[in-house]
Amino acid sequence: MQLTEQQVLALAPDNGAASNGKKLAQAKNWPLLGRSPRALWGECQGSGSKPYQVRVDLADFASKCSCPSFKFPCKHALGLLVLTANQPDLVQENGEPEWVGDWLDKRVDTAAKKEAKAIAKADAPVDEAAQQKRAEKRSERVADGLAALQVWLEDLVRNGLARLPAEGPGIWDQQAARLVDAQAPALAARLRALADLPGSGADWPEQLLAELGRIAVAVRAFERIDQLTPDLQHALRQYIGYTVREEDVLAAGQPVQDTWQVIGQMVEDNERVRVQRTWVKGQHTGRHALLLQFAVGAQPFGQSWLPGSSFNAELVFWPGAAAQRALLKGTASPAAASSQFLHGVDFARLLDAASTTLAQYPWVERCAAVLTGITPVLHAGRWFAVAADGQALPLAAGDHWHWLALSGGQAFDVAVEWDGTLLRPLGLFIAGCYQPLSGGQLWTN
Amino acid sequence: MDELTRLALVGTANLPADAASIAAIDALLPEATREQRLLWQAGAQAVYRQAGLQTQPIMLPPAAPVELQxxxxxxxxxxxxxxxxxxxxxxxxxxxxxxxxxxxxxxxxxxxxxxxxxxxxxxxxxxxxxxxxxxxxxxxxxxxxxxIQPQQAPADDALLAAHWHEGTFAVRRRALAQTRQRDPALARDWLAAALPQEKAEQRLALAEVLADGLCNDDEALLSSLLADRSQAVRQLAAGLLAQLPESAFALRMSERAHATLQWAQPETQGAFAKVASWLGKGNAPQLVVDPPLELPRDWEKDGIVANPSAGEGKRAWWLRQLLALVPPSRWGQLTGATPATLLPVLQRSDWAEALLSGLAEASCRFADADWAAVLVEQSLLAPGGSMADYGARLWQTLAVADQQAVLLRLLGADQLDIVVAVLSRQDGPWPAAVQQAVETMLAARQFADHAPGKIEPCLTLTALLMLQISDARLAALIAVLERNVAAFADRQEWIYRHLTDRAARIVALAHTRQTIIQETAP
Structure with missing residues (x-):
């Protein structure tokens, strides 16, 4: 497998860990190094007498180290990965020591137990009457909350959006807080995200009205949810903020077995919570799945998916129309990493697929795709992704110089997120090496 | 802006008419309030537009050329x-x-x-x-x-004139500097016309352009600048006029200098002179220094500043400024003696400090390598005060051979701080003899026998030398460093720990340099 330093450093929890990891990435710090098809390990000489034992699972790049650091992955794990990326010859195939094998076995064990527990929990007898009562109570609250939201939205357009830039973000927060009280947290988050929009750009009225309109249509749809298909009901409930517990997903969902390639990763920093979106693509099914992880503050994410790597696993999708979000069932095993993307599409097919998805579920937020033969072009101050035939879609604002430098104006297949109006690049393969483009979490500078 | 957005911006309360979206959407709208209908229209239209989004054509610019290297x-x-x-x-x-x-x-x-x-x-x-x-x-x-290599601006007088008359200050100054090279007379005319309207800071920046390609034709303009309101501009003009040997200003300054510094030829006859010549002090002329008691009006008009900064006497200050405006070679012509002979005479004078710093300034201004050679060590070794400012500038004025000789003398005198100061400013390779001498000195030295303050420059010298010597000799240099650092490895004081850390960094840097050399070996 061909790792790159940039790819590996994207795993770092912060700048300090990244630079310390880079410093440790020298052969002299590692009296013992080894790898097997499923893992990578090494002993790193620290300041103590006993070297730290570092091990990395090559399936999902989870790591464990005997050091006391609370960072995850710690600098030793990062050092081992950077060393492997820069000098792969130093890390030879070897028999797994006991401390590596034990840990890997334990991980498989834990995952199995978790699954069993989930199934047991899902199957556990429940007090149906009480559950029914709770559900009714929530429905009532949500219905009341949405009715109030409807009135509030009508007030907005009755008095005119033009006064909003002068109002400040307070009204959005207030209404969002009411929706949280009404147990519609996802809708609340959408509203809160609109707070900065008024007055922000030339076309803010169009953007704001479109988003308010979509919310109003969702409110209307929820009033008549009984008339919708079960898939759309699921999706709409999630749009409002009903969550489906992971246990229920694992227990009820239909698993999809495939070799999944991690095509890109994006971390968004909200005020209190960091959200990591990892897009994987089935190499046989061609299906995209979204692995979401949340972390509070500086806490590490539970799983580390390394962009550009591949793994064999069963994924279970959340229920609902146009389902993207998925969950790992059991454990993943490392797959031979490919040095390119498969199943790339052109713009026409991306737009077709996006429209089809919209027809199934009009509130779809974004989808992922691999586009073939794309070059970034700065045209009249705006960035575009341009295909070989000169057709283009706009890129989200951001620093695309890195991409332009890497590509040198040549066309490359690139993994992207498409939100219906703008493309966000996730990463691309150059000379067989994955180069992340999603920025933000690159600690290379 | 479409009808829906306009209505939403103004508010349905303020606009009686409903807005139409796409007919197919409007036809499906259920009965509802005007506001509801507007929101649903907007929501449906947003989805409709998104689903029908098309690509747009954009010109693909040429790709990067193939790398040749x-x-x-x-x-x-x-x-x-x-x-x-x-x-x-x-x-x-x-x-x-x-x-x-x-x-x-x-x-x-x-x-x-x-x-x-x-x-x-x-x-x-x-x-x-x-x-x-x-x-x-x-x-x-x-x-x-x-x-990107700056495109040589096409020789276009009209463009430069436009820049000069209409540009921002930086653009104007650049246009002036370019015109100065192409058509000095025109640049002078521009300058003469523009200066009265500019602020002091801008006047100074514009007048500095005259230093490039200075010639006798500039004398009239520069002379007029001696009456400028700004002291900085007056001093600039004086400095430039002094560099025009035939200018009236330069002649006036020479006369004043001759009147102030009176050299008497040594007696060549008589017993006293003979004894003196045996003692090696024979040919040095005598010097009487007599700056004016009051600053003459005409001196002040020629850019001599009346009031010194705190700590300097007025007469010494005037003397220093005067000497700085006279070519130092003049003193050699006048006395027939070399700078080396004149130096002790100057040093013995009661006015030594003013004389030497004035001469140092003049040596820099007139790029006089001979005087720089005798003054540079004075200046480098001066612990502070007016001479210390000239070290770096005098060094630049020196001939290469003199630079090497001075360095070797400083090294011999164990003036390591100064050697470090000079060598760390030196770009490019050192003279072989200097490199050899530094290497020998470091190899022979027991760092630990010296005070920590004396060890620090040795480390810095090692770091500098490490970049100079060939790869083959690097190992020996590192060995010297490590041996010396080991000698104080068990000292617990902060300063020794600091020195040990520095040494470790130098060793790491040396290894990095070795890695680079090995990886780039053909």
């Missing part, structure tokens, strides 16, 4: 990142020059980082390593145009 070996890429991030600054000048000499270029992934450098010195260092890809990239970003 080779890329820095992959094993060094992490190191390049550290160099760019400023973590190995000690190695930067050497490493960039080393890569440039071997015609390497940076890997694409590091180009944006290199192009974002905003320090002029580091930009110059990385410029040769950008390669075709780097220049191609820089051409597309206005902030990065520094990396």
């Amino acid at each position: 080779q890329q820095v070996p992959a094993a060094l890429h992490p190191l390049l990142g550290d160099l760019l991030a400023g973590q190995l600054d000690e190695l930067l000048p050497w490493a960039t020059a080393h890569f440039a000499a071997r015609h390497y270029h940076l890997p694409a992934v590091l180009l944006p980082m290199a192009l974002r450098l905003n320090n002029k010195a580091s930009r110059q260092r990385w410029l040769p390593l950008l390669g075709e890809r780097g220049r191609w990239l820089a051409a597309q970003n206005a902030d990065w145009h520094w990396a």
Whole structure:
């Protein structure tokens, strides 16, 4: 497998860990190094007498180290990965020591137990009457909350959006807080995200009205949810903020077995919570799945998916129309990493697929795709992704110089997120090496 | 802006008419309030538009040209990142020059980082390593145009005139500087016309352009500037006029200097003179210094500033300014003696400090290498005060052979702090003899026998020498350093721990340098 330093450093929890990891990435710090098809390990000489034992699972790049650091992955794990990326010859195939094998076995064990527990929990007898009562109570609250939201939205357009830039973000927060009280947290988050929009750009009225309109249509749809298909009901409930517990997903969902390639990763920093979106693509099914992880503050994410790597696993999708979000069932095993993307599409097919998805579920937020033969072009101050035939879609604002430098104006297949109006690049393969483009979490500078 | 947006912006309360969206959507709208209908129209139209979104045609610009040179070996890429991030600054000048000499270029992934450098010195260092890809990239970003060879501005008088008359101050100054080279008379006319309208700071910046291509035709303009309201402009004009040997100003200054410094030829007859010549003091002339008691009006008009800064006497201050405006070679012509002979005479004078610093200033202004050679050690060794400011400037004035001789003398006198100060400013390779001498000195020295303050310059010298010597001799140098550091390894004081850390960094840098040399070996 061909790792790159940039790819590996994207795993770092912060700048300090990244630079310390880079410093440790020298052969002299590692009296013992080894790898097997499923893992990578090494002993790193620290300041103590006993070297730290570092091990990395090559399936999902989870790591464990005997050091006391609370960072995850710690600098030793990062050092081992950077060393492997820069000098792969130093890390030879070897028999797994006991401390590596034990840990890997334990991980498989834990995952199995978790699954069993989930199934047991899902199957556990429940007090149906009480559950029914709770559900009714929530429905009532949500219905009341949405009715109030409807009135509030009508007030907005009755008095005119033009006064909003002068109002400040307070009204959005207030209404969002009411929706949280009404147990519609996802809708609340959408509203809160609109707070900065008024007055922000030339076309803010169009953007704001479109988003308010979509919310109003969702409110209307929820009033008549009984008339919708079960898939759309699921999706709409999630749009409002009903969550489906992971246990229920694992227990009820239909698993999809495939070799999944991690095509890109994006971390968004909200005020209190960091959200990591990892897009994987089935190499046989061609299906995209979204692995979401949340972390509070500086806490590490539970799983580390390394962009550009591949793994064999069963994924279970959340229920609902146009389902993207998925969950790992059991454990993943490392797959031979490919040095390119498969199943790339052109713009026409991306737009077709996006429209089809919209027809199934009009509130779809974004989808992922691999586009073939794309070059970034700065045209009249705006960035575009341009295909070989000169057709283009706009890129989200951001620093695309890195991409332009890497590509040198040549066309490359690139993994992207498409939100219906703008493309966000996730990463691309150059000379067989994955180069992340999603920025933000690159600690290379 | 479409009808829906307009209605929503103004508010349904303020606009009686409903807005229409797409007919197919409007036809499906259920009965509801006007506001509801507007929101649903907007929501449905947003989905409709998104589903029907089309690509747009954009011109594909040409791709980057193929690289003609080779890329820095992959094993060094992490190191390049550290160099760019400023973590190995000690190695930067050497490493960039080393890569440039071997015609390497940076890997694409590091180009944006290199192009974002905003320090002029580091930009110059990385410029040769950008390669075709780097220049191609820089051409597309206005902030990065520094990396493209500046297009020689077409010789266009009309354009320059337009810049001069209409541009911002920086543009005007550039236009003036270019015109100064193409048509000095025109530039002078522009300057003469513009100066009365400018503020002092701008007058100074514009008048400085005259230093380039200074000639006798500038005398009239410069003389008029002696009456400028700003002291800085008056001093600039005086300095430039002094450099025109035939100007009336230069003649006036010479006369004043001759009147103030009276040299008497030594007696060549008589017993006293004979004894003196046996003692080696024979041919030195005598000197009487007599600055005026009050500053004459005509001196002040010629740019001599009346009031000294605190700590200096008025007469000494005037004397110093006067000497700074007279070519130092004049004293040799006048007395027939060499600077080396005149120096002790000057030093013996009651006015020694003013005389020497005035001469130092003049040596820099008139680029007099002979005087610089005798003054530079004085200046470098001065612990502070007026002479100490001239060390670096006098050093630049020196001939290369003199630089080497001075360095060797300083090294012999164990003036390591000064050797460090001089050598760390030195760009490019050291003279072989200096390199040899520093190496020998370090090898023979027991660092631990000296006070910590004396060890520090030894470490700095090792760090500097490490960049100079050949790879083969590096191991010996590191061994010397490690042996010396081991001698105080068990000292617990902070200063020794600090020195040990510094030594460790120097060793690490030396190893890094070795890695670079090995990886780039043909």
